[in-house]
Amino acid sequence: MRAVTYTQFGGTEVLRISDVADPVAGRGELVARVRAASMNPLDWKIRAGTMNLLAGKRFPKGTGFDFSGVVESCGPEVVGLKPGDEIFGQLSPFALGSGTFAEKCIARTTQVVLKPAALSFAEAAAAPCAGMSALQSLRHCQIGQGSRVLLIGASGGLGLFAIPMAKRLGAQVTAVCSGQGIDLVRRLGADVVIDRQKANPLALGQEYDAVLDLAAVSTFFACRHLLAPRGIYLNTMPGAGTLWSQCWTALFSARKARVLMLKPSARALEELGAMMAIGEVRPRVGRIFPLDVDSVREMHRLSQDGHVLGKLVLELPAN
Numbered sequence: 001m002r003a004v005t006y007t008q009f010g011g012t013e014v015l016r017i018s019d020v021a022d023p024v025a026g027r028g029e030l031v032a033r034v035r036a037a038s039m040n041p042l043d044w045k046i047r048a049g050t051m052n053l054l055a056g057k058r059f060p061k062g063t064g065f066d067f068s069g070v071v072e073s074c075g076p077e078v079v080g081l082k083p084g085d086e087i088f089g090q091l092s093p094f095a096l097g098s099g100t101f102a103e104k105c106i107a108r109t110t111q112v113v114l115k116p117a118a119l120s121f122a123e124a125a126a127a128p129c130a131g132m133s134a135l136q137s138l139r140h141c142q143i144g145q146g147s148r149v150l151l152i153g154a155s156g157g158l159g160l161f162a163i164p165m166a167k168r169l170g171a172q173v174t175a176v177c178s179g180q181g182i183d184l185v186r187r188l189g190a191d192v193v194i195d196r197q198k199a200n201p202l203a204l205g206q207e208y209d210a211v212l213d214l215a216a217v218s219t220f221f222a223c224r225h226l227l228a229p230r231g232i233y234l235n236t237m238p239g240a241g242t243l244w245s246q247c248w249t250a251l252f253s254a255r256k257a258r259v260l261m262l263k264p265s266a267r268a269l270e271e272l273g274a275m276m277a278i279g280e281v282r283p284r285v286g287r288i289f290p291l292d293v294d295s296v297r298e299m300h301r302l303s304q305d306g307h308v309l310g311k312l313v314l315e316l317p318a319n
C-alpha cells in the first residue's frame with residue numbers, strides 16, 4: 001500500500017510517498033481502509049524533530065494520527081466492530097508505524113468508534129484530536145452555565161470545536177482571532193470577537209472565569225490579571241514553564257493554571273460523535289487534499305505556518 005513516510009527529521013522535503021507492506025491486525029486490533037485523515041500541529045512538530053523525546057529517533061516514521069475509514073479486517077478478540085463498519089478515531093501520534101496518511105492503518109478497538117452517518121468521511125477525520133482536546137480543555141476549566149470564557153486561538157482546530165461546545169454549556173464566549181476567522185467564529189456563536197490584529201486581548205480590562213489559550217501564545221502570569229478570583233487559565237503546550245505554573249498555582253494561588261495533555265479514549269470519541277450526530281457541533285473542513293507528495297508537504301507547511309482556518313484533510317478514494 002502507499003503511505004507517507006520519512007526517514008529523518010527535517011523540513012517538509014523529508015516527506016515521501018512509499019510502498020510499504022499491508023498492515024496485519026493483531027490481537028484487539030483492526031485494519032481500516034483510510035478514507036480521510038486530518039492534519040494536526042503535532043504532525044509537523046514530530047516531523048521537525050521537536051518532539052523526539054516522545055516520538056523517539058527510530059525511522060521510518062509515518063505521519064497523521066486522526067482518520068476515518070472502513071474496517072477491512074479484524075484480528076482476534078475484536079468485539080463490537082466488523083468488516084464494512086465506517087469508523088473514525090485517533091491513533092497514538094508517537095507509535096512507530098505508517099500513520100494515517102496511508103491507504104490503510106492499524107487501530108486498536110479502543111482508538112475508534114462508529115462514524116455518525118450524518119458526517120462525511122472528511123468531516124469525521126477532522127474531529128478526533130481537535131474535538132477531544134476542546135472537550136477536555138473546557139472540562140479542565142470547569143466551564144458551565146454563565147461562565148465567562150476567553151478563547152485565544154478561537155479560529156484554530158481546537159477553537160472551532162470549543163466555541164459551540166462552550167455555548168452548549170451555557171458559557172459567554174469571547175473569541176480572539178484574526179482575518180477571515182472573525183466572521184466564522186461569530187457564526188459559530190461567539191458573543192464577543194476580538195480581532196487580535198487591532199486590539200491586544202490581554203490589555204482589555206475584562207474579567208473571565210476561564211482563559212483558554214488554545215494557541216499557546218501566552219502564559220498564566222501574563223493572563224493572571226484577566227482571571228476572576230478563582231479563575232482558571234489553560235495552555236495547550238505541555239512544557240517546563242506551563243507545568244511549573246500548574247504546580248505553583250496548585251500550591252500558592254486561588255487562580256489556577258492548567259496544561260492540556262489530551263487523553264484520547266473511545267468514551268470521549270463517543271461523546272464527540274453524539275454531539276456531531278445531532279449537529280450540536282460540526283467539524284469545519286478547510287481544504288481537502290489528495291494523497292500525493294506535493295499535497296502532503298503543502299498540508300504540513302500550512303499547518304506549520306499556524307494560521308489555518310478549518311481542518312486540512314487528506315481524502316482517499318473508496319478503492
Ligand SMILES: NC(=O)c1ccc[n+]([C@@H]2O[C@H](COP(=O)([O-])OP(=O)(O)OC[C@H]3O[C@@H](n4cnc5c(N)ncnc54)[C@H](OP(=O)(O)O)[C@@H]3O)[C@@H](O)[C@H]2O)c1
Pocket residue numbers: 040041042129130133152153154155156157158159176177178179181196214215216217236237238260261262263303306307308
Ligand atoms: N497538549 C495537548 O494534548 C494538545 C492537544 C491538541 C492540540 N495541542 C496544541 O494546541 C495548539 C492549537 O492546536 P490547533 O489544532 O487549534 O492549531 P491550529 O489549527 O494551527 O490553530 C492555531 C491558531 O492559533 C492562532 N494564532 C497563531 N498565532 C497567534 C498569535 N500570535 N496570537 C493568537 N493566536 C494565534 C491562529 O489564528 P490566526 O489565524 O488568528 O493566526 C490559529 O487559529 C497546537 O500547538 C497543538 O499542538 C495540544
